[in-house]
Amino acid sequence: MNKKNRILTALAAILLAGVTAVGLMACDTTPEEPDTTPEATPAPTEEPTEEPTEEPTEEATTEEVTTEEVTTEAPTEPPIKDQLGLDIKDEDLKDVMQNIFGGTQSLKETVMFLDKGDVKSLLYPIKSIVSVTSYDGKTTYEEGKDYVIEDGKLKVTENSSIKVITSDKYYNHAGSIIQMNGKPMFWGESQVKAWQVSVTYEHDAAWEGYVQESQLEVYQNFVKKLIAGEDVTVFFYGDSITWGACSTFLEGVQPKQGAYSMLFTEALADLFGYNVKYINTGLQASMPCHPVPTTEYVGGDRGTITYVNTAIGGWNSADGVTNFDKFVKQQVEKYGCDLFVIGYGMNDGGFAAATTKANIKKMIDGMYELKPEVSVMIVSTMTPHTGSNWDFDAIKQQERQLESLAKQLRKDDKAVAVACVHSVSKAIQEHKTFNDYSGNNINHPNDWFYRVYAQTLLQTLIGYENMN
Numbered sequence: 001m002n003k004k005n006r007i008l009t010a011l012a013a014i015l016l017a018g019v020t021a022v023g024l025m026a027c028d029t030t031p032e033e034p035d036t037t038p039e040a041t042p043a044p045t046e047e048p049t050e051e052p053t054e055e056p057t058e059e060a061t062t063e064e065v066t067t068e069e070v071t072t073e074a075p076t077e078p079p080i081k082d083q084l085g086l087d088i089k090d091e092d093l094k095d096v097m098q099n100i101f102g103g104t105q106s107l108k109e110t111v112m113f114l115d116k117g118d119v120k121s122l123l124y125p126i127k128s129i130v131s132v133t134s135y136d137g138k139t140t141y142e143e144g145k146d147y148v149i150e151d152g153k154l155k156v157t158e159n160s161s162i163k164v165i166t167s168d169k170y171y172n173h174a175g176s177i178i179q180m181n182g183k184p185m186f187w188g189e190s191q192v193k194a195w196q197v198s199v200t201y202e203h204d205a206a207w208e209g210y211v212q213e214s215q216l217e218v219y220q221n222f223v224k225k226l227i228a229g230e231d232v233t234v235f236f237y238g239d240s241i242t243w244g245a246c247s248t249f250l251e252g253v254q255p256k257q258g259a260y261s262m263l264f265t266e267a268l269a270d271l272f273g274y275n276v277k278y279i280n281t282g283l284q285a286s287m288p289c290h291p292v293p294t295t296e297y298v299g300g301d302r303g304t305i306t307y308v309n310t311a312i313g314g315w316n317s318a319d320g321v322t323n324f325d326k327f328v329k330q331q332v333e334k335y336g337c338d339l340f341v342i343g344y345g346m347n348d349g350g351f352a353a354a355t356t357k358a359n360i361k362k363m364i365d366g367m368y369e370l371k372p373e374v375s376v377m378i379v380s381t382m383t384p385h386t387g388s389n390w391d392f393d394a395i396k397q398q399e400r401q402l403e404s405l406a407k408q409l410r411k412d413d414k415a416v417a418v419a420c421v422h423s424v425s426k427a428i429q430e431h432k433t434f435n436d437y438s439g440n441n442i443n444h445p446n447d448w449f450y451r452v453y454a455q456t457l458l459q460t461l462i463g464y465e466n467m468n
Contacts, residue, residue, distance in 0.1 A: 080217045081466040084224060088271040090467040096257065096451050097267045099464045101207040108198045110135065110448040112435045113156045113164045123431050124203035125152030131200045135193040136254040154199065165195045178442045179389045187441040190251060196446065209427030212456050214463025215417035218410065222339050222375040223462065226272040229302040233336040236261045237320060237328055237363070238343030240313035241381065243290050246439025247450055250291055260453035261341070265307050266297050267458050273300025279308045281331055285323065287313050308335050316347040317359035324366050332370050340367050340374050345381035346443050349392030357401040368414065375415040377460060378402050380422040384443040385434045399423060419460040421453055
């Protein structure tokens with residue numbers, strides 16, 4: 001082989017190696033952490049001192065065509081829903097679990113008026129009213145007499161029979177533990193719903209706010225068990241929101257709707273044809289553990305979901321670590337755990353968000369020591385009453401820290417993701433005031449927002465878009 005052909009053959013080999021390397025890099029889809037190191041200025045490339053003066057041979061040209069084929073992309077995998085053979089229907093869900101962020105009807109959405117003549121926006125502009133009732137559903141109000149629709153909003157009339165608290169009482173609540181702009185603001189664990197009404201209405205607007213991403217791929221092993229009809233245990237651990245404070249089931253009043261833990265678990269039973277066995281742990285600390293129904297919930301006969309909830313009102317994430325052995329370890333040894341739902345944060349305002357993250361990691365690590373194959377869902381907390389003295393900066397930073405933790409654990413092949421309730425609640429505040437959907441006007445949901453919680457968990461685990 002003469003010198004000219006040796007040069008051309010060498011150039012072709014270099015081209016082949018370079019294109020092959022590019023092809024191999026394209027196969028690596030693992031996302032990298034962002035590099036904050038300043039980029040170095042690349043050294044100038046030297047020009048070749050000598051260039052071939054003759055045309056490439058036919059052999060070299062053929063080689064170049066061959067190398068282009070190396071970059072052909074692999075066929076796209078089918079969606080995870082199809083890979084799992086998931087076949088569930090959202091029509092099997094109860095009405096309270098129908099997607100709030102989809103469809104054209106908003107069901108029993110709550111709103112609170114301070115004064116007669118007030119106008120309040122809802123989650124969507126109102127097209128037509130189906131019903132407006134008292135919170136407990138016992139009283140129905142009349143359009144034109146008690147309320148009117150004004151520019152897609154709800155206005156309470158001057159002579160309405162809808163009760164209003166009045167601004168004077170709302171902003172001068174003697175002995176209140178919550179303040180807004182230095183004024184003692186109305187609150188009460190079982191009082192706020194007396195001033196809220198429930199609205200079912202039609203609309204034609206699409207939701208344009210934050211949407212929780214489905215993490216079905218992360219939870220595919222747990223979902224496979226449900227598809228197969230295997231018995232599973234769902235375990236909840238957290239603070240008063242996970243305990244169910246202000247839900248009407250726990251208060252024993254109408255409409256007796258369960259907290260998010262119950263709604264979420266019963267939704268799984270409805271979708272996969274299970275019954276739910278509720279465990280009364282008998283545990284007690286500053287208050288008893290979450291009360292449970294005395295009878296099983298029947299969504300089918302394919303298997304049993306054992307429901308365990310050891311949340312305690314008033315606890316923060318440090319309490320969760322301190323009490324882990326008694327409130328989690330002992331119960332897991334009795335009942336097992338396939339999905340661990342952990343919801344702290346609202347009482348962590350005095351901690352740095354990084355401290356809350358570290359505490360939750362300790363609890364998750366403890367669970368993985370007990371059940372190495374467990375799936376874990378971290379629930380970020382809703383926003384408290386924005387602008388109040390409970391609106392701590394640390395709470396605002398928690399979700400980002402929790403997502404960082406979940407990402408870190410997934411790199412270790414752990415099935416962990418975050419149900420981003422905090423982001424969902426921030427998006428809702430673009431449309432509704434906090435007293436419209438809080439149970440105590442400080443830091444607890446009412447029944448409607450417990451539905452938001454439960455649906456966010458269901459969207460995280462499966463995704464409404466993955467239901468037929």
